[in-house]
Amino acid sequence: MTITKHHLAVTGLTLLSALSLAACQSNEEKVVTGKDFEITQQDFYNQMKKQSGESVLNQMLLTELFKKEVGDDKYKEIEKNAETTIASSKSSFGEEGFQQLLQQMSIGSEDAYRQNLIFYSLMNEAMPKYVDVTEDELKKAYEDYQPNVEVSHILVKDENKAKELIKELDNGKDFATLAKENSEDPQTKDKGGSLGSLDADGVAQLEQAFQDGMKDLKAGEYTKTPVKTSYGYHIIKVTKRDEKKSYNDMKDELTKQVKDNKLKSDSMTLVKAVHKLIEKYDVKINDNDLKAILDDYDPEKVEKKQKEAEESSKKAEESSKKAAESESSSASSTSESSATSEQASSSSESSK
Numbered sequence: 001m002t003i004t005k006h007h008l009a010v011t012g013l014t015l016l017s018a019l020s021l022a023a024c025q026s027n028e029e030k031v032v033t034g035k036d037f038e039i040t041q042q043d044f045y046n047q048m049k050k051q052s053g054e055s056v057l058n059q060m061l062l063t064e065l066f067k068k069e070v071g072d073d074k075y076k077e078i079e080k081n082a083e084t085t086i087a088s089s090k091s092s093f094g095e096e097g098f099q100q101l102l103q104q105m106s107i108g109s110e111d112a113y114r115q116n117l118i119f120y121s122l123m124n125e126a127m128p129k130y131v132d133v134t135e136d137e138l139k140k141a142y143e144d145y146q147p148n149v150e151v152s153h154i155l156v157k158d159e160n161k162a163k164e165l166i167k168e169l170d171n172g173k174d175f176a177t178l179a180k181e182n183s184e185d186p187q188t189k190d191k192g193g194s195l196g197s198l199d200a201d202g203v204a205q206l207e208q209a210f211q212d213g214m215k216d217l218k219a220g221e222y223t224k225t226p227v228k229t230s231y232g233y234h235i236i237k238v239t240k241r242d243e244k245k246s247y248n249d250m251k252d253e254l255t256k257q258v259k260d261n262k263l264k265s266d267s268m269t270l271v272k273a274v275h276k277l278i279e280k281y282d283v284k285i286n287d288n289d290l291k292a293i294l295d296d297y298d299p300e301k302v303e304k305k306q307k308e309a310e311e312s313s314k315k316a317e318e319s320s321k322k323a324a325e326s327e328s329s330s331a332s333s334t335s336e337s338s339a340t341s342e343q344a345s346s347s348s349e350s351s352k
Contacts, residue, residue: 013142014214019168023298030039031044049289049290053289053290054290054292054293056294057285058296059119059288061283061293062119062123062274063118063119063122065126065274065278065283066079066119066122066123066125066126066127066135066286067122067275068120069125069126069277070125070126070317074125075122078118078121078122078125079118080211081117081121082114082117082121083114085117086110086113086114086117090099101138103171108172110284124260127263127270127273127274127276128256128259128260128263130272130273130274130276130277131257131259131264131269131273132272132274133217133255133259133264137258138251138254138255138258141254141257142247142250142254143199144200144253145197145240145244147242147243147244148197148198148241148242149197149198149200149203149214149238149241149242150195150196150197150198150238150240151194151195151196151198151214151236151238151239151241152175152176152179152188152192152193152194152195152237152239152240153179153183153185153188153193153195153210153234153235153236153237154175154178154179154182154183154193154234154235155183155184155185155233155234155299156182156184156232156233157184157229157232157233158233159226159228159233159278160337161182162226162233162234162235163226164226165182165235166222166223166225166226166235166337168223169222169235174190175193175222175237176192176193176194177192179192180192180193181212184232185231188266193237194239197240207229207230207231209227209228209229210229210234210236212227212229213227213236214236214238215232217236217237217238217283218238218241219238219239219240219241220237220238220239221238222235222236222238223235223236223237239288256318267282268299268302268308271296271297271298271299271302272299274297275297275298276301278294278297294307
């Protein structure tokens with residue numbers, strides 16, 4: 001079982017308190033009683049352990065390791081931030097809307113949401129220093145880095161209308177005024193067409209044609225021809241481009257960015273980082289049924305499993321391909337045999 005996001009899923013969070021409680025209760029306490037049957041706390045604990053024990057213990061283990069790393073003061077700050085986030089969400093959506101939001105995210109309760117916020121904040125705080133970054137990776141990140149850019153646009157459905165608006169701009173008409181009067185983008189028209197300040201990720205969310213239209217614009221310039229996307233025709237204006245700092249000035253920022261990206265996109269990065277923590281705090285699991293959890297953070301074992309899975313997938317793909325080719329060949333032979341039989345029958349009829 002290789003480490004994936006499901007190990008950190010909210011499901012485990014919702015079971016933490018229940019599993020801990022069950023483990024601490026007397027074996028004689030009854031969770032359920034009925035005519036001629038009962039379910040004890042121990043029965044309940046054993047079943048939960050069998051079904052979700054690895055997920056829950058994995059979550060508990062990582063939480064404790066991360067708490068050790070960040071320290072008590074930082075942990076209290078993270079808890080406080082989680083409460084602030086929840087309060088802000090309730091203020092924005094209302095109590096009913098907040099509960100609907102939890103349902104949409106498949107989170108069972110407010111407490112599970114709180115624990116989820118705390119867990120990922122802990123991970124983001126504790127893990128980066130255990131991620132290795134090379135100078136080549138930093139230089140590549142610097143080459144790819146695009147400073148923030150402030151962009152506005154006017155969206156219309158008709159190309160000729162867009163061309164008319166461009167003429168008005170050429171004659172000195174104010175861009176924001178034209179956007180408020182003509183743009184069909186309800187989210188930006190009242191803001192003078194402003195999309196705000198976009199970082200590289202924000203720009204990447206735009207359609208490629210829009211990106212291409214704005215990429216060579218200097219601050220204050222707008223597109224001289226309409227830019228077509230699936231939404232209609234745009235007139236794009238760049239109001240500001242941040243300057244790109246020197247490599248040395250950006251090195252700390254780039255290091256954080258590269259580490260965060262590796263943690264998000266490369267499961268082995270997380271495996272190796274947690275493995276360092278496990279060694280640092282001399283973690284051992286004494287329950288034989290749950291010892292395999294540590295295998296999920298042993299780089300050699302994880303890489304071996306991944307390789308075996310890839311080879312198995314490749315073999316299955318080759319086998320499926322051969323079966324399809326064999327079936328195609330068989331169908332072709334059957335077709336040829338049928339054609340030959342029909343020809344023979346036709347020839348026989350002609351002789352008669």
